[in-house]
Amino acid sequence: MAFPLSRRAALGMAVSAAALTLAWPAGTALAQGSGRPLRLILPISAGSGVDAIARAAGPALGRSLGQPVVIENLPGAGGITGATAVARASPDGTTLGLFSNNHVINPSVYRKLPFDAIRDFTPISVIGSTPLVLVVNARVPAKNVQELVALLKARPDAFNYASSGNGTILQLAAEMFLDEAHVKARHVPYKGTGPMITDLIAGQVEMGVVALNAVAPHLKNGTLRAIGLCGATRSPAAPEIPTIAEQGLPAYAVEGWFAVVGPAGLAPAEVKRLQAAFAKAFTSPDVLDAMKKQGNTINPGTPEAAARFFQSEAARYAALVRKANVSLE
Template sequence: MNPDLKRRLLLGAAPALLATALPVRAETSTAPLRLILPVSAGSAVDTIMRATQGALSKALGGQPVVIDNLPGAGGITGTSALVKAAPDGLTLGVLSNNHVVHPSVYKKLPYDTYEDITPIAIGGSSPMVLVVHPKVPARNVKELAALLKARPDGYNYGSAGNGTIVHLAGELVVEEMGASARHIPYKGTGPQIADLLGGQVEMGVSALVVVQPHLRSGALRAIGVMSRERIAAAPDLPTLAEQGLPGAEAEGWFAIVGPARLPAAEVRRLHAAFSAAFNAPEVKEAMLRQGNQIRMSSPEEAGRFMRSEGARFGRLVKKIGLQLD
C-alpha cells in the first residue's frame, strides 16, 4: 500500500478507534443523576433531598441531580422503577422504613426487598410527631386517650398509606393508649396532611419537618414527639414517652440505594458524594432547622440495619394482624 495513503487511512480511523476505547461513563458524564423518591412531594424524604440537591450536584462535580417523585402503593410504585434501572450510577433511590415493612404487609411484591437493591448508606432520620386538628379538645396524651376511650371508633387518624411507617406509628400510639381509632389511608403524605388540615381526619402521625409550619401557624396542634428524647428543633415539645407511652417510639429513617449489581467503585463514589453533600454548611443548617438527624452509615451497615428493621417492624405487623394483597 502507498505509504501516504496508509498514513491518511490510519489518521482517519484514529477518532473512531479512540471513541471505542473510551469508557461508557465518559459519554454519559453530563447525564443527570436521577433520584427516585417513592413518596409524594412535601414528605420528609422529599424535603430532605431537595435541601441537599444543590450540594449533591456540587459534590458530583457539577452533575445535575433530578428528583423524581413516584408515589403510590406505599412506595412500591417508585421502588419498582428503581429496581428496573440500569446499575450504572445514574439512577438511585431514597427509600424509607416503608421499604422493609412491605414484606410483612404484602402477600407478594414485584421485587425482592433486599436482593434487588444495592445499599449505599442510611442517611439519617426524621423525628415523628403525633398531631391533631385544632377542633380536637386535647392538648396532651392523657386528654387524647380519654377522648378516644369515651368514643371508640369515633375518631379517625390519617396515614400516608396502608402499611407505611406512618400507619404503623399511628397504630402503635393507639395501642399504647389502650384505645381505638379508625385508620384512613391516603396515597402519600400530601393528601394525608391536606385532609388533616381540613379536619376530615382528626389526628395523625407525621415527620416534624412536614408539619412544623402548620404547628407554628396553629393549623395543627402537636401532642408529642415519638423520639426517645426531646429534639433541638422543638425543645418545648414533650415526648410521648414522658407522657406515659414509653412504647410509642418511632422515627422515619431514609436509605440511599441503587439497583442490584451496582459496581463497588460506584458505591464508593456515590457514598463519598452524599457524605460531602450532607456535610455542606447550608445542608447542615437546613437539617438542624428541620429537626433531622444525619448519620451516614457505611454500605455494609446500611444492609444490616435494613434487615434488622424489617424484622422489628415485622413483629409489629404480625401483632396487629395487618395483611394486604
C-alpha cells in the first residue's frame, strides 16, 4: 500500500523539561556501589503516555532498586534529545532511559543522528505495551470511523492532524489510518504530546493519534472524542471504544511499547540487576493495578529479547517510513 506524502507544518510549541524526584523512604539503603540516585530519562514531554507510566511505577521502582529515582523529561526532535543524553552517560547504571517506538523509528527518519540507535545503547528490558487511540476535537461532527472518513472525503483540504513530532509513532499511526481510509489531512507536528493535546482540546487541530492513558480524562469530560482504538483488540481500560479495525479497516493495527535501556558498555551484572529490579517493580500489585487502569499490558522481558525486538522493530518501521516518505535533516 502507498502512504500519502507527509507534509511538514510550521506550527510548533516549545515545552520545558520537567524533573521529579520521587519520594524516598527514610533509612533505605542506596544502590550497591554508586550510592547515587538513578536518573531515568524520558525522551518525551510531560503528559505523554510513557510519562504517565513512569510516574505511576516510580515509587515501586525506587523500592526495588534500593536507590532514589529521579524522572527527567528531555523532549525534542522525536526523542533524539533524551536519547542523546542516555547515550553519552557514564555506563555505571546511574542513568537509564525509558524509550518508546520512536527510538527505533528515528534512524529511518533522520539522515544524521548523534548516536547509533542500536550500538550506542544497552537493552535492559521491553516492559510492555500501551494502547493508542485516534481522537478528534469535540466540535468535529464525527463519532466513528465511517463518519470521520466521510467528513474527510467531503472536505479533503479542511482538516489537520497533530502528532508529537515528525517521524514519531503518533505520526506514522495517523498516516497509516489516512492511507487505509484513502483520505488526506495536513500534518501538524508538535514538540511533544502535552502541547499536542492542548491544541487538540482547543480546536487548533482537529484530530490525532495519542496514547489512551494520556487522553483518558479528556475523553471522560468530553473535550475530546475517541474515534477508535488503534490496536487489534479493545482495551479493558476503555471497553466501550471499538477498534479502528472492527469499524471497517481490518488491516489497521498499531500500538505503542516502552522499554528501559542504558548507555553502551553496561556491565552484564549491572544489566541483570537492573532488569530484575524493573521487572519486580512493574509486576508489583500496586503498579500492575495502575497499569491496568491505564490500559497497559505488562510483560517485562530479558535483555536478550529486548535486543532482538529492537532489531526487528527497526526493520519494520523502516518499511513504514519509506511508504510514508518521511525524511528529515
